[in-house]
Amino acid sequence: VTFLVPLGLLALLSIAVLVLFYLLRVRYRDHEVGSTYLWAQLTRDLAVHEPWQKPRISVLMLIQALLLAGRRSDAEARGQRFHKAYPGSLYGNAVDALLAPREDGGR
Amino acid sequence: VKEGAPLLAAELMHRLERLQLISRARAAGLSHGERRSRQHGASIQFADYREYAFGDDPRLVDWNVYGRSGHLFVKLFEDEALLAVHLLVDVSRSMDWGEPNKLDAARRLAAALGYVALARFDRLYVAPLDEDVGPTLGPLWGRDQAAKLLEGLAGWRARRATDLGRALGGYAGSTGRRPGLAIVISDFLSPTWEDGLRALLRRRNELAVVHLLCPEEVRPGGPSGPGEELRLIDRETGRHVEIHLDAPALDAYARRFAEWAGAIERFCAHHGAAYCRVDSDAALETTCFETFRHRRVLA
Numbered sequence: 001v002t003f004l005v006p007l008g009l010l011a012l013l014s015i016a017v018l019v020l021f022y023l024l025r026v027r028y029r030d031h032e033v034g035s036t037y038l039w040a041q042l043t044r045d046l047a048v049h050e051p052w053q054k055p056r057i058s059v060l061m062l063i064q065a066l067l068l069a070g071r072r073s074d075a076e077a078r079g080q081r082f083h084k085a086y087p088g089s090l091y092g093n094a095v096d097a098l099l100a101p102r103e104d105g106g107r
Numbered sequence: 108v109k110e111g112a113p114l115l116a117a118e119l120m121h122r123l124e125r126l127q128l129i130s131r132a133r134a135a136g137l138s139h140g141e142r143r144s145r146q147h148g149a150s151i152q153f154a155d156y157r158e159y160a161f162g163d164d165p166r167l168v169d170w171n172v173y174g175r176s177g178h179l180f181v182k183l184f185e186d187e188a189l190l191a192v193h194l195l196v197d198v199s200r201s202m203d204w205g206e207p208n209k210l211d212a213a214r215r216l217a218a219a220l221g222y223v224a225l226a227r228f229d230r231l232y233v234a235p236l237d238e239d240v241g242p243t244l245g246p247l248w249g250r251d252q253a254a255k256l257l258e259g260l261a262g263w264r265a266r267r268a269t270d271l272g273r274a275l276g277g278y279a280g281s282t283g284r285r286p287g288l289a290i291v292i293s294d295f296l297s298p299t300w301e302d303g304l305r306a307l308l309r310r311r312n313e314l315a316v317v318h319l320l321c322p323e324e325v326r327p328g329g330p331s332g333p334g335e336e337l338r339l340i341d342r343e344t345g346r347h348v349e350i351h352l353d354a355p356a357l358d359a360y361a362r363r364f365a366e367w368a369g370a371i372e373r374f375c376a377h378h379g380a381a382y383c384r385v386d387s388d389a390a391l392e393t394t395c396f397e398t399f400r401h402r403r404v405l406a
Contacts, residue, residue, distance in 0.1 A: 038363055
C-alpha cells in the first residue's frame, strides 16, 4: 500500500468523510403516539418544500425513466436530439414559453 | 380509569336523570301529548313507568300511583319508550393513549350517555369498535341495568387497530336491531371514518358524533418541546414517521388538523348529525351539562 497512488489516497479520504457523515447524521428520538395518521399526511406536504430529499423508489418513475432511456437511444440511433419536457414542470413551462408565439409578433 | 373507581359518581348519576338524549324520532313520539286526545288508546300503548323528572309533562303523571306510593311517576308509551340508542365506542389502541387517557374518557362519556338513555327507558345497545365491531351489550333499559352497563364498559380492553369503516359498517349491517339514535365516540383517526358514518346513515339511523381527542393531539409539543428530531411511532401499527418538530411543522400540523376536524364537522352538519369535539381533559360534568346540551346531544 502506498500513499503515492492517488486513488488510494482518495479512498482513505472518503473513509474520513463517511465517518464525518455518520457522526453528523440526524439522531431521532423515539416517541410513541396514538396514531401517525395526521403526521404521515403532514410529512408528505413538508417533504415537497425540502431542498434535499431522500431518493424514493417509485415504480412510475422507474417506468418513465426506462421509457425515456429507450426513446432517447432510438432518437440517438437516428441522429436526432431528444428533449423530454414534462408539462407543468419548470423546464416544461420554459419550453412552452419559448415555443409560444409572442404577442408582440417577435419585435 | 383507576382500578375500582366508579365510572360515574352517585351525585352525577342523580343529576343525569334530569337529562334526555335529543332525537328527532323521540320528538315525534313526544308530540303524542297533542295526538293523544285524537287517537285515544289506539296506537299509543302504555309501556312502563318512570320517575318524574324536571321538564316532564305534568299531564303524564300517574296520580293513582302517587296516591299509593307518594312518589311522582310518569307513564311511558310504546313509541316513546322504544327509542333505540346505539352507543358505539372506539376501543382501538390509538384510543388507549394520551394524558388523560382517551379510552378512560370514552368509557366515562359512554357511561354518562348510556345512563341518560337507561333512566329514560330508551332501548340501549352498546358496542366496542376496533378493526371490527365487538360483542354488543343490550338491549338494556331502566336504571336497574346501570350496573350491567358500567361493568361492560369497564371490561373493555384496547387490543387492535382502528377500521371505523368496517366496524361501523358491520354494526349497521347486523340484523335484529332497529334503527335509532347512533352515538359514535371515537378519535376518528381512521381513514375510513366517512364510510362508517355513511353506513349508519344508510340504515336510517340518526347520528351524533363525539370526537374525542387528547390535548397532545390538538396542540402537539413533543416530549421536550419544539425543535426536536422525533421518530413518531404509531401505537396501532408500529409504523413510524420522522419529523423535525419546529415551528413550521407545528403550523402545518395545526392546518392539517383543522382541515381534518373541519371535514368531520361539515359531514355531520350536512347530514343533520350532532357533532361535539371533546378533549379528554374536559370535566365530565362540563361535557354533559354544557357541551352536549349546547351541541344538541342532550336536553
